[in-house]
Amino acid sequence: MKINEIKELLCAEILCGEELLGCEVNYAFGSDLMSDVLAYVKGQTVLLTGLTNTQVIRTAEMAELNAVIFVRGKRPDQDLVTLARENNIVLMMTRDTLYTASGKLYCKGLDGVQIEC
Amino acid sequence: MDLIQYSFNVEKDDFDRAGEASSNIKKILRQLGIDGAIIRRIAIATYEAEINIVIHSLGGKIDLEVDPKSIKVIAEDRGPGIANIELAMQEGYSTASDKVREMGFGAGMGLPNMKKCSDKFEVESVFGKGTTIKMVMYI
Numbered sequence: 241m242k243i244n245e246i247k248e249l250l251c252a253e254i255l256c257g258e259e260l261l262g263c264e265v266n267y268a269f270g271s272d273l274m275s276d277v278l279a280y281v282k283g284q285t286v287l288l289t290g291l292t293n294t295q296v297i298r299t300a301e302m303a304e305l306n307a308v309i310f311v312r313g314k315r316p317d318q319d320l321v322t323l324a325r326e327n328n329i330v331l332m333m334t335r336d337t338l339y340t341a342s343g344k345l346y347c348k349g350l351d352g353v354q355i356e357c
Numbered sequence: 358m359d360l361i362q363y364s365f366n367v368e369k370d371d372f373d374r375a376g377e378a379s380s381n382i383k384k385i386l387r388q389l390g391i392d393g394a395i396i397r398r399i400a401i402a403t404y405e406a407e408i409n410i411v412i413h414s415l416g417g418k419i420d421l422e423v424d425p426k427s428i429k430v431i432a433e434d435r436g437p438g439i440a441n442i443e444l445a446m447q448e449g450y451s452t453a454s455d456k457v458r459e460m461g462f463g464a465g466m467g468l469p470n471m472k473k474c475s476d477k478f479e480v481e482s483v484f485g486k487g488t489t490i491k492m493v494m495y496i
Binding site: 273274275276277278279289291293294295296298299301302304325 | 373375376379380384397400401403404405408415460461462464465466467469470473493
């Protein structure tokens with residue numbers, strides 16, 4: 241799914257990375273636990289989270305996530321946006337909850353990350 | 358390529374800068390032309406180690422050594438050490454504070470994930486003194 245399609249489905253506001261909206265992602269992962277993101281995420285993935293601290297962007301940088309979507313209308317501060325821009329990570333914000341945003345993307349065919357427990 | 362060495366200090370409780378050492382290491386490895394999949398594993402393992410130093414110790418450092426065959430990351434801290442390494446290696450076990458959990462960490466996935474990302478993984482800890490984690494990834 242193209243990141244631009246995600247933006248449209250979630251009526252999201254783009255915070256940075258407009259030039260990367262044409263990129264494709266294969267999976268989505270929803271979590272406020274960055275430890276789990278680091279442990280489970282693979283491939284071209286978009287993260288949905290309600291957490292808005294700098295470590296979200298560091299996690300995205302290390303795990304090479306393409307985009308981060310802040311749910312529940314959470315708006316990060318400018319330092320976080322700057323760090324994401326430096327690392328070519330698309331940031332967007334939606335008023336949807338994590339559950340609703342995930343459901344909208346899943347029913348349009350964006351798969352979840354498969355994990356082994 | 359000869360042996361390349363770098364060292365980065367990591368301060369305790371500095372959540373704003375946590376991740377900078379790992380970010381720098383990732384950039385160095387990219388400049389050296391290391392394979393992207395290996396860089397990703399090292400970045401994740403190093404970042405987990407860096408976060409652990411920030412949240413659990415009194416401060417420490419992360420050393421990077423790159424030779425033609427392997428990449429070594431050594432994370433060394435001063436602090437309380439790990440009372441029971443076997444327990445700390447279990448997924449889900451954590452002694453992290455509520456503040457750390459609010460930051461999105463402290464899920465008890467750090468050490469197991471570092472091991473998973475490494476070809477060779479060693480953890481040494483002296484209770485009351487500190488912990489050293491050595492991770493090797495073969496190129």
